[in-house]
Structures are given as C-alpha cells and as structure tokens.
Amino acid sequence: MQQRDTVDDIVEQWARTRPDLNSGAMGLIGRLRRFNVRVDNALREYFTSCGLDSSEFDVLATLRRSGAPYELNARALLKAAMVTSGAITNRVDRLSAKGLVERNPCPDDRRAVLIRLTPAGKDLIDGALAGHVRNEERILAALDDDEQAQLDSLLRKLLVAHGDTEPLLG
The missing domain is CATH 1.10.10.10 (Winged helix-like DNA-binding domain superfamily/Winged helix DNA-binding domain)
Structure with missing residues (x-):
C-alpha cells in the first residue's frame, strides 16, 4: 500500500464537504504545486552554494x-x-x-x-x-x-x- 501524503487529507476533506467536485484533479494539481515548492527550495539551496x-x-x-x-x-x-x-x-x-x-x-x-x-x-x-x-x-x-x-x-x-x-x- 502506498504511503499517505498531506494532500490525501485535503482530498478527503473536499470529498466529504463537496462531493460534487472532482477532488482527484484537486489532488493531482495540489501534489504538483507542493512538489514544485520542494523542487524550488532544493534548487535555490544549491544555487546559493554556488x-x-x-x-x-x-x-x-x-x-x-x-x-x-x-x-x-x-x-x-x-x-x-x-x-x-x-x-x-x-x-x-x-x-x-x-x-x-x-x-x-x-x-x-x-x-x-x-x-x-x-x-x-x-x-x-x-x-x-x-x-x-x-x-x-x-x-x-x-x-x-x-x-x-x-x-x-x-x-x-x-x-x-x-x-x-x-x-x-x-
């Protein structure tokens, strides 16, 4: 079984409170955005070292x-x-x-x-x-x-x- 991430909780909250919305799309975009922040931070740290x-x-x-x-x-x-x-x-x-x-x-x-x-x-x-x-x-x-x-x-x-x-x- 795949380990849960923070976005799983967000998707579940939306699925409960607004079941009419596509929380799957929200989850995917949320993961892309959260990963992008982590990538930007890792790149910024390396560039600063240079x-x-x-x-x-x-x-x-x-x-x-x-x-x-x-x-x-x-x-x-x-x-x-x-x-x-x-x-x-x-x-x-x-x-x-x-x-x-x-x-x-x-x-x-x-x-x-x-x-x-x-x-x-x-x-x-x-x-x-x-x-x-x-x-x-x-x-x-x-x-x-x-x-x-x-x-x-x-x-x-x-x-x-x-x-x-x-x-x-x-």
Whole structure:
C-alpha cells in the first residue's frame, strides 16, 4: 500500500464537504504545486552554494547552452526566461557587476546589445552544472528510470496541451 501524503487529507476533506467536485484533479494539481515548492527550495539551496540565485543561474545556463560564443541578444534571453524586460535587465546588471557576463554592441543592429558569458561566467556555470544535475537526480531518486520516463512523457503531454511548444532559441 502506498504511503499517505498531506494532500490525501485535503482530498478527503473536499470529498466529504463537496462531493460534487472532482477532488482527484484537486489532488493531482495540489501534489504538483507542493512538489514544485520542494523542487524550488532544493534548487535555490544549491544555487546559493554556488553564489547565485535561481534567476542568475538561469541566465548563465541559457547563455552556456546557446553554444560558442555563449552570447544572445536580450530578446532571446527574455524568451528563454519568460520574464519582463526589466527583470532581464536586473539579472544582467547583477551578473555584469559580478564579472560573469558582459554587454557588447550587436554588429548587425546598433540598437541591440549582445549578452555574453565572460570566461569567469563560463567557468562558474561549467563548475555548477554537474552539481546541479546531481541535485536534480537526487530530487527524482524516489522514481526509477521507467517511472521518470513516464512522468516526463505525461508532463510533456500536459505542457503541449497548454501551448508550451514555441522554440526558445533560433
């Protein structure tokens, strides 16, 4: 028998007080939300140990995975991060002050700026990535490989159904 979690109590309360509602859907969404909080906390703790916050890690990782020369324009960073332009500006400002990224004029558009990893930024993100992946593996360790693949497929199906299909870069 599967061990009970906190959401089981919530679902049972709703089933008793409002049997007309689909408490199963409430339970699934509740579990996703509660797990997301735990994942965010675990990621935040790791990023802090690297001297970063999650938004800074996101920018560095986005630049790193873009490939050499590890630079993108602000629009591409905005699209990848799904935040406001002001938020990207603040992130880039903080990373620039730490010497992890630099702003360079775009040769094709004088109004645009390219954000590029500095050697120190590349070293930091390269050093942090292996630990980040180990942290993610630890978070998912309760599931075997087949269960992880099944969950991955189901979550992809939900994301596609809700329109999360636009390419980030390119």
